[in-house]
Amino acid sequence: MQRLIYFAGIFGMLLFAACSKEKTTPGTASLTIINAVPGSRPLIGNFSGGSPIRYYLAPDFRYNTFLQSNRISSYSGRQPLAIYQYPDTTDKSQPLFNLMLDLPIGSMHTLFLTGTLAKPDTLFVNDAVPYHPLGDSTCSFRFVNLSAGSAPVKVTIAQKNGPPEVSSLPYKGLTGFLNYPVNAAQEDMVFEFRDLATDRLITTYRVDGVHNPVPGSNSPWVYGNFTLALIGLPDGTNGREQTILSIRY
Template sequence: MKNIHYYINALLCIVLLNACEKNDTPGVASLNIFNGIAGSNMLVTNLNGTEPLIWYRSAHRLYYGDPGDVAAYNSVKNRFYSYSGLQRIAFFEYPDTLAHSVPVTRVQVDLPVSSINTLFLTGTIQAPDTLFLRDVLPYHTATDSTAGIRVVNLVNGLTVSVNLKNEASGSEVESLGYKAVSAFKNHNVKKDPEIYEFEIRDKTNGNLITTQMIDTRDRDIGYGISNLYRFRNFTIILFGELNNTGAAAPRTVVMSNN
């Protein structure tokens, strides 16, 4: 009988150890989604792919030009954590004005476990387009006190350069075409952090298209964190429609990547 109890206890230990090992391994991926489709107002996501959207009114909503809550530490409303593997995602207008609930666009993306990914929706309602990235985010050591900043261009037909105010054109990014993404570049966020003003210019003539302010000064954002940008990575997103002077005119927003 003692032998039986010994084997039962040993088997239980093996099962518990296996369970612990499985729990230590993350089973999901991270996916940021940005709605830059000119002419859209709000899109709802359907992660059932081509299946009907059952809970249409309560589905996750993506507002045009909204990168999520950058001001809240580690809280981005356009970020999805609960999925991994091959995912089919459809995006519908809200309210749905298309016949037979036809999606504005649909994509199929591969989300390996523990990967960090970004999906940019761009183009127009009539001709939507997408850009999918698997991100490798730079690590910032405690002695560096830096923030990683990159730029993505989602304006079709436009090539841009990027510089900081009062610096030479192209000093940050020399040339960035449609759906091109610059590398993350470190910017100091040290004892006396500063305000960075990025100027986005038309590469062909040097004309200023728009500016993006990034204020890296300390502030109380809770969670025991005094600085939003230090040791983190961000994307300046240029989006809109070339030659549009209305709501879809080219402009920028900042998305948090981690």
């Protein structure tokens, strides 16, 4: 009897292992959500379709802010997403955004929330993030125009001659990632966002630390990938001014 029980236990373990191998753990996608809607209160995301929001799980996205909590890795496939202004999130409230996203397993995306409160808009992009080998000491930047109502802009580096880094960036325009060295020979940079037609300076973003005189020392930029987003409104005031939001991948 003991031998029978022993073999039955072995059979059960083998059967469990076989069944476990047949089960595949579903994968997820990476989704970064950026709030670039001027004047918005914190935005609350509801990924559960028409169900009420569970506040202890709901992510929130604040204007002109990037935190690691902006990056979500819990969903894949055809995914509904309703986004409300806090605290206007009751069952009868209308979401500011009501979206259906396509998130293939293993993909990386950024959802830029832009436009205005009166006319919300989105830019949903597939992220192809470059890899920086350890010996290269490089970083990369891409540029996006999320300033609703803005004319096309160009991006230059202060005191650098030659063509601009980005020749034309219209509203909702997005570049690929551009590589820059991080070493003792590279001067620290100031990116200038200028009106394309008039060359008027709109705003700047200072990159301190790409001039890295000590090989192997830590730099806030080395091996990193960054998105510099022009947000705000032309002639905006009271927190709606055009400025640059830095987003790190």
